[in-house]
Amino acid sequence: MSFSNDVKNELSRIETNDACCDKAELLGLLRMSGAIIIRGSNVGIHFSTENAALARRVLQLLKSNYQVQTEVVITRSRRLKKNNRYQVRVIPAPQVSKALTELQLLSVESDLKNPLLNNHCCKRTFLRGAFLGGGSISRPSSDYHLEMVTGNEDFAHSIIKVMHSFSLKAKLTDRKNDFIVYLKDGESITKFLSVIGAHNSMMDFENVRIVKEMRNNVNRVVNCETANLNKVVRAAVRQINCIKYIDQHMGLNQLPQALQDTARLRLEYPDASLNELVEYSGGIGKSGINHRLKKLQEMAVGLGMEMEKD
Ligand SMILES: [Zn+2]
Incomplete structure (x- = not known):
């Protein structure tokens, strides 16, 4: 399994107990890879992932914070790698627009102005959500690389600003229609994993990194x-x-x-x-x-x- 998946599985199992943090995480997740569905005068949400633990987390975050009806649709891939896709669906209903309004997912304002991101604790979970929704990380044994990919330029800038508030040296690049927020150095990646609460993955990453740097020093x-x-x-x-x-x-x-x-x-x-x-x-x-x-x-x-x- 990929290191990205290890990290996401760990993050998906973190206990949630503060409504403020939960909502900020949902904001990051849905902004990253949620879709808003319009049915008549009502709106719903679709969120799709290949990671079962993540699908459960999104479902749980939605259900424990909002009075919404949900369903999960599993589609089996016909391709060789055979990963199932899990689509978490929030059934269109009037309550859904209340949720979307509170999360400010329908707003054109930058997330930086969202009161959900006022607290330091919530900034962490916002980044966690963004990483869960569209992030990936290379194994520390290869080149150090962590990225989050979004089609929304404004959102990419918000992620970077929030990362800067944790002194993380995030950079932005674009590829076709995507905006990529990335970290390239081992130290920042370690810090990012710690900020978003992936402590076990952070230790694994750090252990490999220490051995690698020692070997480099000896070679030097x-x-x-x-x-x-x-x-x-x-x-x-x-x-x-x-x-x-x-x-x-x-x-x-x-x-x-x-x-x-x-x-x-x-x-x-x-x-x-x-x-x-x-x-x-x-x-x-x-x-x-x-x-x-x-x-x-x-x-x-x-x-x-x-x-x-x-
Ligand atoms: Zn919070």
């Missing part, structure tokens, strides 16, 4: 050490080539004693780093050794050696 350190090592090895190889060149074209014996000593030390310890050479030299400082090795390179070049740049 190893790469860095390898790069340093390569640099040390390249420098040593170049120095040794220079010394051999001087020996062939002039003879090491012709060098001043100090340079001769350093040249022989380098040949004796071809793998040693500069610090190690300082140690083996018995009393010459790092800058002294460094200076002499540079001098040897200059001499080799002076004698006609061609040097690669690195």
Whole structure:
């Protein structure tokens, strides 16, 4: 099963007990994927999903907050993946328009002006509803990605504003006729899951994320050490080539004693780093050794050696 479904199953089982929060969640859910049905002078609502737990939740939220008649229609998919679709229907009746009016689902005003979103607790459940209705999230083992897709641009902006009020760095993009609110970084996704109350999923996500980041850090350190090592090895190889060149074209014996000593030390310890050479030299400082090795390179070049740049 997908991680999105795990999250939605968890969210669908959260106990509801505050009418204010329930209504804000319904607002998010219905705005995201509900449809308003007109029958004569009455209106009804259709909400359809492949997730049975979510269908039950929508039904429960509707029934416990409004005096409405409902039915659930299950359609079996003829396609191979065989997911049933559950359609929760609110039968058109006068009470339904009362519910829709309170939720301000018929209003053209932005949801941000809806008194149902005044409370912090209700902002959380509004986001939960939006995610349940049209959200998806990638498994943390792949790229970090969470999105909510809606055809309603104004609603997308409302979701983003509400997310910003939780310091979530949500962004908006559009694809054909859809507006996509998304989060791309692991930390924000963890926080979002916590805001909407998906605590178990958040822990699962976080566990994978921690292991992944640790592995990345280890790789980074190893790469860095390898790069340093390569640099040390390249420098040593170049120095040794220079010394051999001087020996062939002039003879090491012709060098001043100090340079001769350093040249022989380098040949004796071809793998040693500069610090190690300082140690083996018995009393010459790092800058002294460094200076002499540079001098040897200059001499080799002076004698006609061609040097690669690195
Ligand atoms: Zn509330």
